[in-house]
Every structure is written in structure tokens, then in C-alpha cells.
Amino acid sequence: MLAALLAASVLAAEPTAWEKDESAYLKNITQVTKDFVRAGEGYFSPDGKTVIFQAEEKDGGNPFYQIFTMVLATGAMRRVSTGVGKCTCSFFRPDGKKILFASSHLDPDAKKHYAEEYQQRKDDAASGAHRRYRWDFDPYMTIFEANPDGTDLKPLTHAKGYNAEGSYSPDGKQIVFTSNRDAADSLEIYVMDADGKNVRQVTHAPHCYNGGPFFSPDGKRVIFRSDRKEKDRLQLYVINADGTGEKALTDDVNWVCWAPYWYKDGKHIIYTAADHGTGMRPNYDLYWMDIDTGKKVRVTFAPGADVLPVFSPEYKKLMWTSTRDGNQPSQLYIADFTPPPEK
Numbered sequence: 001m002l003a004a005l006l007a008a009s010v011l012a013a014e015p016t017a018w019e020k021d022e023s024a025y026l027k028n029i030t031q032v033t034k035d036f037v038r039a040g041e042g043y044f045s046p047d048g049k050t051v052i053f054q055a056e057e058k059d060g061g062n063p064f065y066q067i068f069t070m071v072l073a074t075g076a077m078r079r080v081s082t083g084v085g086k087c088t089c090s091f092f093r094p095d096g097k098k099i100l101f102a103s104s105h106l107d108p109d110a111k112k113h114y115a116e117e118y119q120q121r122k123d124d125a126a127s128g129a130h131r132r133y134r135w136d137f138d139p140y141m142t143i144f145e146a147n148p149d150g151t152d153l154k155p156l157t158h159a160k161g162y163n164a165e166g167s168y169s170p171d172g173k174q175i176v177f178t179s180n181r182d183a184a185d186s187l188e189i190y191v192m193d194a195d196g197k198n199v200r201q202v203t204h205a206p207h208c209y210n211g212g213p214f215f216s217p218d219g220k221r222v223i224f225r226s227d228r229k230e231k232d233r234l235q236l237y238v239i240n241a242d243g244t245g246e247k248a249l250t251d252d253v254n255w256v257c258w259a260p261y262w263y264k265d266g267k268h269i270i271y272t273a274a275d276h277g278t279g280m281r282p283n284y285d286l287y288w289m290d291i292d293t294g295k296k297v298r299v300t301f302a303p304g305a306d307v308l309p310v311f312s313p314e315y316k317k318l319m320w321t322s323t324r325d326g327n328q329p330s331q332l333y334i335a336d337f338t339p340p341p342e343k
Helices: 002-013 017-022 112-127
Strands: 024-030 037-042 050-056 066-072 077-079 088-093 097-105 142-144 163-170 173-181 188-193 212-216 221-225 237-239 254-260 266-274 287-288 297-298 306-311 317-322 330-336
Touching: 024 077, 037 088, 037 306, 037 317, 050 088, 050 097, 050 330, 066 088, 066 097, 088 163, 163 212, 188 212, 188 221, 212 254, 221 254, 237 254, 254 306, 266 306, 287 306
Parallel strands: 037 330, 142 163
Antiparallel strands: 024 330, 037 050, 050 066, 066 077, 088 097, 097 142, 163 173, 173 188, 212 221, 221 237, 254 266, 266 287, 287 297, 306 317, 317 330
């Protein structure tokens, strides 16, 4: 009897086929967040000891994301946003002394939107409908700077419209972000000084979305996503920080490619992608790409969605947002990362 139980235990512990596929690149996968309705889009502090992320609080009375930090060694967490409105796209300044994030808490009707969201969820549950994820580009979204504990909060953007998706340059002197300040239907990428001054436009592709930008490790280029070829079918692009030398990295509208993030060599990226041309519900996974050759390698194989990957400061760990088995809400995960070998 004991032998049978031990044998069953061994069989239960045997990794699945998809776990074996992932193990070439990801080891010691650990779930980071769990005390939230949902959580995701996390980024490491410069010393790698803390992460900042967005999450929906349980029984918080607000169905939208707020911004939190967590000390990885202890699990100690704090909310660093106001608790009002919607929040997204948090990031640490490279010196660790400031954070930035986007928030709609200045919207005078921010709390009125809560009931609408809760009612929509109730209707979806009653009908069995699976609502397609869609970001609404809230016109009150403003980029804020704060101390790492959320104090000394002040706006960095003042133009009307959607201002979000910001991140710092490697030297901390500039912020790249997305805004529709010049036309409601044109979401372009801009760069501003870290104090919010000297705003200049980087992309010029009107009547579409250009977003999710990040500076390259040397600060000379910006990687981003855009649906300029076909609405909602995001593709990846790279451009010089001064707006010259734009280049498409993906070019297949059957696929949606987004959330690119640089590797330390400035030659490779990791990103999220899914094939929307199969006629079936697409499943998002993480991919590795050589941006010079276009060669890509699939990194995740879980049944659920794997999205929004980022590297730790020393590039030895990967953090991403996942539902893993496809049945649970999204949470943050961290794993040891081994880059795919060059072929």
C-alpha cells in the first residue's frame, strides 16, 4: 500500500509536456502575488529587491487596478497609489529614489465608474460571456511621480487626454510615454525630461495606437507596439529616440505582438504574442527574438496566458503576468531565466 502511494506521488510530480518545454528557459518558477483579485505588469526596483505592479484589491470597493510595491524577501506590500480611479504602468527611476505611474484619480467622476464595471461583470457572469480585454485609454489618465512609498505625489503630465505607459531612460533623465494629447484618435509616443518638461514627439503614425515604449539599455532606441497596419492587430517596432530610423520587427497581422522588453545586449527582446488567424481563441505566450535577424523562440507553453515579461536588473530573472493553467486570475510570476542559445 505504501509503495503504491509513493508511486502515485512520483507520478503526480512528473512534469507535464509543457512544463518540460519551458524548463529549457525558465526554472524555479514562483508565484509572487496571490492576495489580489488580479495582479500584473510588474517591474523590478534597481537593486532587484522590490517589485512594483498593478493589482485589484479584494473587497476594496474599486474594481480597477491600483499600484503596489512588494519586498520580495519578506512579501511586505503597500499600496502607493491613492486608491481612487484607475492606475497602470508603474516604474522605478534608475536611482530607486522615485517611482512613476499613471492614474485617473483626478477624474471628478472616477468613483462613478465603479458601479458600471461591477454591473458589467455581473452581466457577464450571468450570461457566461467572456469579455474580450480592451484598454479604454481613459481621458483623465495622467503620469505621476512619487517617492517609493507613495508620498510627495505630483503630476508630470498636464495635457488633456490619455497620458500613460511611461518608463525611464537608463540614466533616469528622460521618460518615454504614450499620449493622445494632439488628436483623440492618434496615440503617439513622446519623450519628456524626467521633470515633465521639454516634451517632444517620437512617432508620427496618426489615427492608430503606438504604445508600450521602453528605452534600449544604451538609451539610444525605443521599442514599442503599434496597430497601424490593422486595428487591434499589434506589431512590434523599434525607432531611434530622436524619431529617426523606424523599423518594423514583426509584420504578420494574423498575429498580435505586444509588450516587448529589451535584453541587456540591446540585440534581443522578449515579448508577448498569439496567433489570431486560427479561428480559435488565441493563447498568449512569451517569445524571444533577435531583432537583427528576426529569429524567434517560444519561451512559455502553459495552457493559460503568459504576458508582459520584464527582466531583473542583472537579467538573470524573468517576471511576467500569467494565468498559468488558464483557470485562475492573472498574477505575477518570477523564474530564473536562461536565454535561448544562438543557432
